[in-house]
Ligand SMILES: Nc1nc2c(ncn2[C@@H]2O[C@H](COP(=O)(O)OP(=O)(O)OP(=O)(O)O)[C@@H](O)[C@H]2O)c(=O)[nH]1
């Protein structure tokens with residue numbers, strides 16, 4: 001077993017936001033653990049304004065340096081993003097590696113990516129994170145005196161490093177585009193076959209992979225770690241009405257998700273935007289479940305997926321303390337369900353609820369046209385459920401129910417006739 005790095009965690013912010021700072025720091029400890037670090041100490045510095053040079057202020061930075069020495073720490077992790085000049089100052093003072101939350105998350109992702117696309121995406125995010133930091137260092141150098149000794153090989157090296165990184169970024173983007181085209185081809189085929197797609201989304205560690213496993217009897221990795229899943233996995237799920245849907249597991253979200261990551265994962269997360277239904281899985285036993293839900297909603301918004309019908313799945317109710325409050329809210333609204341992923345009867349209820357949600361979001365209506373439109377009639381019989389039909393003179397009219405994802409299986413002119421195209 002590899003020796004765990006010894007880490008000190010630091011957070012800094014206004015006393016007004018103490019609660020938020022503490023819970024974010026708690027989460028940082030979880031991230032550190034996921035990255036195999038041993039957390040020795042957590043330090044919070046309250047100040048209303050961040051120090052530009054030291055973030056936490058020089059005095060506090062000196063205290064941290066002392067703490068590093070006393071505890072023999074290898075690593076100091078800041079919960080707030082560090083700007084280049086802060087990294088530089090802190091590294092000069094502290095005899096340990098200095099990183100921030102974003103770097104830690106990128107590092108975890110790098111260790112976890114399994115597929116080619118996942119690896120490319122993480123690498124791209126890492127380089128994009130590095131690039132401005134190199135620029136920063138260069139500026140720092142030229143400001144410090146300029147002239148002899150500062151511009152020489154050091155600056156040249158940075159310049160070549162930057163060029164090299166830019167080139168790498170271009171190559172990665174190009175490779176990603178290739179992988180992406182390939183995947184879109186698959187997706188287009190899926191769409192053509194009009195397979196209903198249901199995607200699991202939610203905060204990291206909510207139980208998405210566990211649910212995928214339980215519902216489809218598969219064995220994807222699920223564990224009590226943050227970001228256990230990076231690459232989307234799809235499995236077939238049979239509903240009790242005989243309908244077959246494709247259930248997709250996705251990467252978990254977290255507050256202050258590095259935006260470089262959201263950007264590079266956009267293409268894998270496109271599967272989320274293509275879904276017919278989202279299952280937003282929430283760890284109902286987590287003290288901050290409602291904040292976590294908000295974060296997920298924000299990321300969905302950012303991805304352009306906020307409009308997709310969503311079923312909120314409150315998971316881990318077996319671990320919940322205050323059950324009654326949540327149950328009440330469940331009764332008030334129809335788009336939520338409380339379950340434990342380990343309870344067979346709950347899984348059955350969930351499947352029924354998925355069926356219901358898919359059904360609920362189908363198109364319903366009536367349409368009439370000439371009986372001579374043979375291709376329209378057969379398309380309707382093939383793809384829609386005909387609730388009622390009537391022929392009068394040479395007009396035939398249908399009362400129908402059409403699954404949302406079957407829309408494009410109908411001839412375009414029929415879609416227009418049914419006035420469903422822009423719904
Ligand atoms: N008690 C209890 N634990 C659960 C339940 N569902 C999942 N878990 C546990 O929660 C932990 C996280 O589960 P995962 O399925 O890996 O969570 P995830 O949402 O896929 O997490 P990421 O992939 O990290 O985003 C695991 O240890 C599961 O065993 C549940 O209903 N009850």
Ligand SMILES: [Mg+2]
Nearest residue numbers: 208209228229
């Ligand atoms: Mg997972």
